[in-house]
Amino acid sequence: MAYDIMVLGSGPAGLAAAVAARSRDKSVLVIGNPWQDSPLARAEQVDNYPGLPGRTGMELLEEFYRHAENAGAEFVVGKALSLLAWNGFSVTVGSQVCQGNALILAPGVVRSAKYPGEAEFLGRGVSYCATCDGMLYRNRPVVVVGLAPDSPQEANYLHSLGCQVVYVSPRQPQGLEDGIPYVKAGKLAVQGGQTVTGLEADGALLPCAGVFILRRAVAPTDLLPALETEEGVIRVDRRMATNIPGVFAAGDCTGGPLQVSKAVGEGHVAALSACEYLDHQLTKERKETHDPFQQGDL
Numbered sequence: 001m002a003y004d005i006m007v008l009g010s011g012p013a014g015l016a017a018a019v020a021a022r023s024r025d026k027s028v029l030v031i032g033n034p035w036q037d038s039p040l041a042r043a044e045q046v047d048n049y050p051g052l053p054g055r056t057g058m059e060l061l062e063e064f065y066r067h068a069e070n071a072g073a074e075f076v077v078g079k080a081l082s083l084l085a086w087n088g089f090s091v092t093v094g095s096q097v098c099q100g101n102a103l104i105l106a107p108g109v110v111r112s113a114k115y116p117g118e119a120e121f122l123g124r125g126v127s128y129c130a131t132c133d134g135m136l137y138r139n140r141p142v143v144v145v146g147l148a149p150d151s152p153q154e155a156n157y158l159h160s161l162g163c164q165v166v167y168v169s170p171r172q173p174q175g176l177e178d179g180i181p182y183v184k185a186g187k188l189a190v191q192g193g194q195t196v197t198g199l200e201a202d203g204a205l206l207p208c209a210g211v212f213i214l215r216r217a218v219a220p221t222d223l224l225p226a227l228e229t230e231e232g233v234i235r236v237d238r239r240m241a242t243n244i245p246g247v248f249a250a251g252d253c254t255g256g257p258l259q260v261s262k263a264v265g266e267g268h269v270a271a272l273s274a275c276e277y278l279d280h281q282l283t284k285e286r287k288e289t290h291d292p293f294q295q296g297d298l
């Protein structure tokens with residue numbers, strides 16, 4: 001089933017967008033890490049959100065989440081790994097593919113400083129998704145760069161496929177299978193020729209055919225390379241429309257001030273603009289279906 005609107009990100013901007021889109025009776029799917037993952041959850045006290053002073057960030061987030069849920073938004077909890085903009089939008093979360101006719105990006109600030117060689121070898125040995133690409137490396141040596149809480153599970157999955165896995169991370173992993181060697185390292189560089197041949201980890205070379213770089217979130221520009229940015233943030237107009245038709249953006253991802261009230265306001269505007277876009281598309285389709293000149297009847 002294709003939802004009217006897919007929202008990527010379950011922080012204040014994404015949840016506000018979901019509430020606003022539901023108030024226009026659109027079907028809404030919110031895709032995101034658990035809502036507790038928003039940086040707002042770390043705020044001990046939020047005093048500048050109108051009408052609700054003194055709440056903790058966690059309390060505010062939970063109220064936003066319950067509001068969106070009660071309004072009828074649906075949720076898929078997980079990391080969006082890939083995005084296809086064709087005939088609407090398809091987003092992959094684990095092994096699940098979600099579809100929508102309009103898309104609102106609300107991923108917050110995704111820190112995506114890349115390792116040397118990462119962008120160069122993306123798709124030629126570098127991958128962000130063990131579930132999507134693991135089979136390509138069956139029985140071959142791979143390195144997992146574990147930067148997210150679920151990275152050990154992803155490494156275990158690759159191991160179960162028969163990949164010879166080495167796990168690299170600055171911190172000791174929890175839940176890594178015994179058969180997987182762990183290398184503590186932080187300074188990394190991908191090496192290769194036509195394709196990846198190894199990963200340099202704190203000066204030592206780990207030969208491999210694939211490098212899985214598993215961060216907490218995939219940046220929107222990695223999901224949608226055609227997305228235009230300006231000084232590192234997604235470029236939007238006053239309707240929160242991006243340069244890609246049907247794609248809107250809201251919250252910290254569009255730049256400062258990095259504040260809840262700005263994120264919520266932008267989420268609201270993005271949702272109304274997405275609804276307008278969908279209604280316009282529908283009118284266009286109806287016109288085309290009923291226009292005898294378009295049908296070639298005359």
Ligand SMILES: Cc1cc2nc3c(=O)[nH]c(=O)nc-3n(C[C@H](O)[C@H](O)[C@H](O)COP(=O)(O)OP(=O)(O)OC[C@H]3O[C@@H](n4cnc5c(N)ncnc54)[C@H](O)[C@@H]3O)c2cc1C
Pocket residue numbers: 008009010011012013014031032033034035036037038039040041042043044045046047048049078079080081106107108109110216217218219250251252253257258259260261263
């Ligand atoms: C310690 C702290 C205190 C703060 N205090 C205040 C305050 O008092 N007042 C105030 O106004 N603001 C405060 N802020 C700022 C506020 O938290 C942010 O401005 C706000 O959370 C931005 O909301 P957002 O929805 O744009 O993004 P976020 O809250 O960052 O939410 C985005 C969500 O999308 C998820 N996501 C991103 N990419 C993907 C992907 N590929 N797949 C799945 N999920 C993804 C992220 O994991 C995250 O959960 C504080 C921030 C911090 C860190």
